[in-house]
Amino acid sequence: MNILLTGGAGYIGSHTAVELLKEGHSVTIIDNLSNSSFKVVERIEKLTNKRVSFYKEDLLYTTRLKDVLDEHKIEAVIHFAGLKAVGESVSEPLTYYKINILSTINLCESMIASGVRDLVFSSSATVYGEPIRMPIDEETPVIDATNPYAQSKAMIEKILQDLSTAQPEFNVALLRYFNPGGAHVSGDIGEDPTGIPNNLLPFISQVAVGMRDKLVVFGDDYPTPDGTCIRDYIHVVDLAKGHIAAIEKLKEKPGLVAYNLGTGTGSSVLDIIRAFESANSLTIPFVIGARRPGDIPVSYTNPALAKAELNWQTKKSIEDICRDAWNWQKRNPKGYSEP
Ligand code: NAD
Ligand code: WQD
Numbered sequence: 001m002n003i004l005l006t007g008g009a010g011y012i013g014s015h016t017a018v019e020l021l022k023e024g025h026s027v028t029i030i031d032n033l034s035n036s037s038f039k040v041v042e043r044i045e046k047l048t049n050k051r052v053s054f055y056k057e058d059l060l061y062t063t064r065l066k067d068v069l070d071e072h073k074i075e076a077v078i079h080f081a082g083l084k085a086v087g088e089s090v091s092e093p094l095t096y097y098k099i100n101i102l103s104t105i106n107l108c109e110s111m112i113a114s115g116v117r118d119l120v121f122s123s124s125a126t127v128y129g130e131p132i133r134m135p136i137d138e139e140t141p142v143i144d145a146t147n148p149y150a151q152s153k154a155m156i157e158k159i160l161q162d163l164s165t166a167q168p169e170f171n172v173a174l175l176r177y178f179n180p181g182g183a184h185v186s187g188d189i190g191e192d193p194t195g196i197p198n199n200l201l202p203f204i205s206q207v208a209v210g211m212r213d214k215l216v217v218f219g220d221d222y223p224t225p226d227g228t229c230i231r232d233y234i235h236v237v238d239l240a241k242g243h244i245a246a247i248e249k250l251k252e253k254p255g256l257v258a259y260n261l262g263t264g265t266g267s268s269v270l271d272i273i274r275a276f277e278s279a280n281s282l283t284i285p286f287v288i289g290a291r292r293p294g295d296i297p298v299s300y301t302n303p304a305l306a307k308a309e310l311n312w313q314t315k316k317s318i319e320d321i322c323r324d325a326w327n328w329q330k331r332n333p334k335g336y337s338e339p
Contacts, residue, residue, distance in 0.1 A: 001247065002026045004074045004116075006059055006107060007081030008052075009036035011191045012122065012177070014044055015184060016078060016240040021048040023244060028072045030065070031081065032058040035194060037336040043188045059103035065110035076118035076247050079107055082152075085198055086126075086294070089149035100152040101159070108163060108170075117169055118250045120243055123157055123176045125232075125260065125299060126150040135302040138176075138258050146294055157258070164256040171254045173246040178232035178262030178301055180239050182321035183328035190328030191236075192335030200269060201233070201321065204276050205329035207284055215284060217269050219291035224298060228269035232262035232300035235316035235324070245310035253309070262301035263314045276322040 003020055007013045008029030014036075017027045021044070029041065029052055041054045053072060057064055059081050068074070082100040083089070089096040104121075111119065128136050129144030145151040160172045181201040183190030196212075197203040206212045220227035242261045249257075267275070273284050307313045 001075045002028070002073050003247065004028045004030065004069065004072065004077045006030050006077065006079045006103075007122075009033060009038070009040040009054075010080055012180060012236060012239060013078070013080040014040045014189045015236045016080075016243045017044045017052060018047055018184060018189070019237065019240040019244060021050040021052070026072070028053040028055070028068060028074065030055045030057050030059065030062070030068060032056060037192070039336045040189060047184065047186060047188055059106055060099055062106075065107065066114050069110060069114035069116050074114070074116050076120065076250065077107065077111060077116060078120040078122075078243055078247070079104065080122045082122070084149060086147050086149050087198060089152070090147050093148035096148045096152050097155075101155055104156050104159065108160075112167070112170070118171045118247065119160070120173045120175060120246050120250070121156065121160060123174045123258070124150065124153050125176050125178045125262070125301065127154045127157060127176060128299075130296050131299065134298055135264065135300050136260060137302040138260055138305050161256055168255070171250045172256040173250055174256070174258040175242060175246060176258060176260045177239060178234050178260070178299065180236045181233050182235040182237065182316070182324040184237060185324055185327070187324070187327040187331040190325070190332065192332075200231075200272060201325050204273065204284055205325050208276070208280065208282055208326055209329050209333050211333070213285065215273070215286040216289035217273075217286055218289055218295060220288045221291070222297040224268055226268050226270045229295055230266035230268050230298040230300065232265065233267055233272065233318050233321055234262050234314055235321050238314040238316050242306065242310065242312050245306075245312035249310050257309070259306045259310060260301040260303060261306060262303055264301055264303040266298060266300035267318050272318060272322070275318045276326065279319040279322040280326045
């Protein structure tokens with residue numbers, strides 16, 4: 001299939017590009033490189049020995065979308081592009097609503113104009129806000145998004161639902177990711193956050209490589225077995241494969257459907273520190289700090305729907321995540337900014 005990846009030079013998009021190319025699909029990427037580098041495209045090509053068609057365009061302003069869809073005879077789009085930093089979204093809500101929502105609308109208009117009907121959208125478990133039950137399944141209400149980033153994802157989901165109602169031939173898979181981590185086993189592509197990482201795994205990797213002194217664990221007085229928050233950490237390569245399964249499913253089961261992509265197992269912050277230490281035979285200095293505002297104590301999925309309908313489930317463990325994250329970090333201590 002000919003597949004367009006918006007934001008395909010980013011962390012999850014680049015891993016998905018590699019898996020798609022390995023499966024024999026053709027990949028076109030549109031990315032403005034606002035949070036990535038052209039080196040990613042070169043590394044995808046090197047890893048797979050396949051060519052990628054790349055367009056440096058901003059989805060918000062580009063006038064070339066329809067031309068790209070037509071020229072490459074695109075059959076499905078995976079829409080990763082967007083802004084994703086929760087804290088930044090609180091201080092810059094208009095930027096988040098503008099970029100995330102308007103670029104999705106631009107993309108959908110061009111898809112309709114070009115007759116492309118299948119869209120996979122990068123949503124997030126954050127749309128469940130403070131979930132009313134655990135584990136979280138797809139029937140769990142999407143309410144109470146707690147910050148503008150989460151709200152932008154919930155709003156886009158609603159827009160896509162309305163579009164699929166109005167135009168039933170427009171098929172959408174909403175993929176609600178839990179906590180992605182790890183890297184391609186080669187260590188050639190991985191997560192390269194700008195500035196101080198917000199997320200746990202890249203922060204731990206930067207402590208391990210000596211860029212940061214220590215990890216601050218945000219609270220150990222939560223109602224969990226060891227007092228630290230519990231999350232569902234999913235290996236980015238497992239997550240990438242979930243996108244391929246979703247694209248295949250849209251061909252068989254049209255309409256709009258939401259899938260949670262996670263492992264179904266929760267791990268605490270201390271579990272992750274221990275897994276990182278044992279997988280990589282090193283020590284992660286840490287201190288216990290205050291709770292981070294907005295954190296929920298526990299979040300993990302019930303992965304049954306994705307298993308039943310997509311015939312997809314995760315294969316990799318938190319040790320695999322920690323080993324591959326460290327392999328990427330030690331081979332690329334400054335991410336993509338050095339050769
Ligand atoms: P990322 O920042 O690494 O990738 C996003 C890519 O989109 C970047 O390469 C960036 O340059 C590009 N981009 C941003 N705005 C653009 C624009 N206006 N036009 C063109 N390109 C643009 O992020 P990621 O971690 O790979 O996440 C991909 C998607 O998954 C995002 O939509 C994110 O919200 C969602 N998501 C991520 C996580 C996570 O923890 N990483 C969890 C849940 C959902
Ligand atoms: C995980 C756990 C922290 C950093 C966020 C977004 C969510 C989604 C994924 C995009 C929490 C603890 C972290 C640190 C710590 N992104 N922690 N010290 O908060 O589950 O989700 O990323 O959609 O929208 O909110 O992930 O990696 O930030 O935190 O103790 O320095 O690690 O408190 O318990 P989170 P995270």
